[in-house]
Amino acid sequence: MKTKIGDKVRLKLDSEVGARGIVERTEGNKLIVRLEGSDRELQVATQQVTNLSGAARKAWINMPKRQVGRPKGLRLCDRTSVTLRIDRDLWKRFREKESIGAVRNRTATINQWLREKLSELDRLEAKE
Numbered sequence: 134m135k136t137k138i139g140d141k142v143r144l145k146l147d148s149e150v151g152a153r154g155i156v157e158r159t160e161g162n163k164l165i166v167r168l169e170g171s172d173r174e175l176q177v178a179t180q181q182v183t184n185l186s187g188a189a190r191k192a193w194i195n196m197p198k199r200q201v202g203r204p205k206g207l208r209l210c211d212r213t214s215v216t217l218r219i220d221r222d223l224w225k226r227f228r229e230k231e232s233i234g235a236v237r238n239r240t241a242t243i244n245q246w247l248r249e250k251l252s253e254l255d256r257l258e259a260k261e
Contacts, residue, residue, distance in 0.1 A: 136164060136182075137156065137186070139186070140185070141153065141154075141155055142166060142182040142186075144166070144181065144182055145182060146181055149168070153168070154168045157174060162178060164177055
């Protein structure tokens with residue numbers, strides 16, 4: 134795939150390995166890349182970058198109808214995906230518990246906690 138102006142790239146240079154940037158212009162076999170988050174530009178050979186945008190274009194050409202995201206898999210239970218905004222410190226504590234094995238299955242644990250809290254709320258409502 135030919136590199137285009139505006140392509141997002143990841144650098145392979147020893148001094149900048151893993152750094153990301155955007156192709157500002159091309160000069161023959163060289164690319165002028167502006168590093169992400171700065172105004173600094175580098176001149177690099179096309180072989181010194183991984184072209185992330187080019188990879189996406191190639192994937193689209195090869196498999197345009199491919200579904201994106203996780204495969205559906207087996208339907209063992211009826212679930213829905215949700216997005217939550219959780220306080221950073223609270224999530225950090227949860228992840229720490231997960232890393233030491235106190236939380237073995239994130240989905241099952243959160244489902245259990247929600248069931249317990251909803252049952253508690255049901256009991257409080259029944260008393261009213």
